[in-house]
Amino acid sequence: xxxxSEAAExxxxxxxxxxxxxxxxxxxxxxxxxxxxxxxxSNRICVIxxxxxxxxxxxxxxxxxxxYQISTNCSRLQNKVSGKFKRGAQFLTELAPLCxxxxxxxxxxxxxxxxxxRLMEVNENILHKPSILQEKPSTEGYIAVVLPKFEESKSITxxxxxxxxxxxxxxxRINATTATS
Amino acid sequence: MFPLTKESKCVARLLLNTGTCPRCxxxxxxxxFHAPYKLPYKELLSELQKFLETEKDELILExxxxxxxxxxxxxxxxxxxxxxxxxxxxISVSQDGSIASKNSNLNVCNICLGILQEFCEKxxxxxxxxxxxxxxxxxxxxxxxxxxxxxxSVREHAxxxxxxxxxGKQSLSLGRDDIVQLKxxxxxxxxxxFSEELGVPIDGKSLFEVSVVFxxxxxxxxxxxxxxxxxDCFKPAKNKQSVFTRMAVMKALNKIKEEDFLKQFxxxxxxxxxxxxxxxxxxxxxAVFVAGRYNKYSRNLPQTPWIIDGERKLESSVEExxxxxxxxxxxxxxxxxxxSGREDVDVRTLGNGxxxxxxxxxxxxxxxxxxxxxxxxxxxxxxxxxxQVRDLQLVTREAIGHMKEGEEEKTKTYSALIWTNKVIQxxxxxxxxxxxxxxxxxxxxxxxxxxxxxxxxxxxIHSMESHYxxxxxxxxxxxxxxxxxxxxxxxxxxxxxxxNIGSLMNVTADILELDVESVDVDWPPALED
Numbered sequence: 001x002x003x004x005s006e007a008a009e010x011x012x013x014x015x016x017x018x019x020x021x022x023x024x025x026x027x028x029x030x031x032x033x034x035x036x037x038x039x040x041x042s043n044r045i046c047v048i049x050x051x052x053x054x055x056x057x058x059x060x061x062x063x064x065x066x067x068y069q070i071s072t073n074c075s076r077l078q079n080k081v082s083g084k085f086k087r088g089a090q091f092l093t094e095l096a097p098l099c100x101x102x103x104x105x106x107x108x109x110x111x112x113x114x115x116x117x118r119l120m121e122v123n124e125n126i127l128h129k130p131s132i133l134q135e136k137p138s139t140e141g142y143i144a145v146v147l148p149k150f151e152e153s154k155s156i157t158x159x160x161x162x163x164x165x166x167x168x169x170x171x172x173r174i175n176a177t178t179a180t181s
Numbered sequence: 182m183f184p185l186t187k188e189s190k191c192v193a194r195l196l197l198n199t200g201t202c203p204r205c206x207x208x209x210x211x212x213x214f215h216a217p218y219k220l221p222y223k224e225l226l227s228e229l230q231k232f233l234e235t236e237k238d239e240l241i242l243e244x245x246x247x248x249x250x251x252x253x254x255x256x257x258x259x260x261x262x263x264x265x266x267x268x269x270x271x272i273s274v275s276q277d278g279s280i281a282s283k284n285s286n287l288n289v290c291n292i293c294l295g296i297l298q299e300f301c302e303k304x305x306x307x308x309x310x311x312x313x314x315x316x317x318x319x320x321x322x323x324x325x326x327x328x329x330x331x332x333x334s335v336r337e338h339a340x341x342x343x344x345x346x347x348x349g350k351q352s353l354s355l356g357r358d359d360i361v362q363l364k365x366x367x368x369x370x371x372x373x374x375f376s377e378e379l380g381v382p383i384d385g386k387s388l389f390e391v392s393v394v395f396x397x398x399x400x401x402x403x404x405x406x407x408x409x410x411x412x413d414c415f416k417p418a419k420n421k422q423s424v425f426t427r428m429a430v431m432k433a434l435n436k437i438k439e440e441d442f443l444k445q446f447x448x449x450x451x452x453x454x455x456x457x458x459x460x461x462x463x464x465x466x467x468a469v470f471v472a473g474r475y476n477k478y479s480r481n482l483p484q485t486p487w488i489i490d491g492e493r494k495l496e497s498s499v500e501e502x503x504x505x506x507x508x509x510x511x512x513x514x515x516x517x518x519x520x521s522g523r524e525d526v527d528v529r530t531l532g533n534g535x536x537x538x539x540x541x542x543x544x545x546x547x548x549x550x551x552x553x554x555x556x557x558x559x560x561x562x563x564x565x566x567x568x569q570v571r572d573l574q575l576v577t578r579e580a581i582g583h584m585k586e587g588e589e590e591k592t593k594t595y596s597a598l599i600w601t602n603k604v605i606q607x608x609x610x611x612x613x614x615x616x617x618x619x620x621x622x623x624x625x626x627x628x629x630x631x632x633x634x635x636x637x638x639x640x641x642i643h644s645m646e647s648h649y650x651x652x653x654x655x656x657x658x659x660x661x662x663x664x665x666x667x668x669x670x671x672x673x674x675x676x677x678x679x680x681n682i683g684s685l686m687n688v689t690a691d692i693l694e695l696d697v698e699s700v701d702v703d704w705p706p707a708l709e710d
Contacts, residue, residue, distance in 0.1 A: 145627065
């Protein structure tokens, strides 16, 4: 990763750079630093991931397990989608929980959808190997794929931060921490 | 020789007196050879009258005076009423006393509504042929299709009942099949006339169709009573304006009881005031198919036009670059382009190219020598360096099946330029050459998931060949099963294609360039240059 925030663009734009726009939500559900990053494809599909500032991705954290059982009656693993119009999908609101991450230090984190739409799939690869989530949070370690309604494809990003806005929030946070320490 | 025999006299007289034209009379008397129908109308009428005159009983009539008692009163009154209803001509008495309307050749037939009167004669055929010639189609044969108003079936049915009753008096029977069909007689007369006028044979298999549609607005409601009697025969169909189609009317006529029919519809049918009208005269040529293979040399060209919200996102398309020329030369109305699979905007198609077929709809020009097709191919190739076409040829509709078969079953070979995040050496990519028939599972790629169902596709990478470029790049040639998403096999699509190049090499890989090297379908047949 570039150490200089003003580094030249990487020689090769990544897959994410080429096809997706990054949107952010900071302090999701009021929980400090639990930042999410939503990758929005040009075809309106959204991939929900953890932002690099999320506690789970900080060094020293070990994930014990991940669960998609978000309530007694609802498991995101049971989501079944059929046909071109994705019938049968669980419908998500912005605050809908996607999964719970249990860490070895006893901390528990809930990942939320942040966008409204139909749940396409959750990432089963991180169930079997949680470390992928920390190694490649923006690609193989994604949490879920959500398909917003066609009419809402533009409006879903209204409550989210652009890359630039997110970076400003990060700067403010660091300054605030520095100030209080 | 007059085709009617003595046995038919009663029927013929009855029909003529009730307003039926000579040709329809022939039909109901079972005249089933062509020649009599082709005679001119006036001649038929006078011959018929002569034929009917040789009866011994003479009929003397003066319109305003009460008729003499010895004449069969009812019959006479009926026929007088009928003739005067026609509105044309007066009743006149000819020397030997037969009834004839002065201008009887102007009366519209109460069964065929004029179809077998003026509409099967040379003048009308000439009129249709003028339109055909003006339409600018090239043809060597034609199929003639004609459509009559549905109410003709009702009149035919009534006439059959009338004649059946009359013949019953002589203890003779008359089945529906003993009557010559209106359409058949019409075609006997008109086909040779069309052939002669246009200089081509009539062929039922011809792709060129001339169609004439008749209507008779005056009697449109003739059918309506059937809907009340047999409602289940008349279901409203979305595409049809009227529920009273020929099929539906025929079905109802087969169902309805004779007594019920006779209660609702006059028998004999009454004479109309006007003759049929021609609703439309149309020509159309069946589609022709042109096939070939195309190469795509641009990384900025979609296969089909890319238009979002009415705005074109990228200029032109493979489809348009090929089809526009064909549309012009074949003078076709529109086209349908299909190919054996397709490639992305940024992917080139090299090698022998990808098979395609274009359906040209309603072409006005259809005959081309192979030389002309070759020249057309050259023209397309000269007009653009983004695509090139080969093996351009005319094919049949059935042949298209071969192409689509290729899409599902045949293999394809590709060449990809791959980037790796980690530094690589030549030895790091050698193992790929040894992997044969690698099974992969591909979830529907995210980039198409908005329009495709979510599924997992099992595919096979048959073989690979790697070529080192530098520390972060190598070229990979692959031969894969049809339907494999190559880009996703390289970058892994968020781990949703497994295994992938990244996972096999334990790196983060991405694809920079992709070319289709070959589409392994052996259709269309290769042509020598």
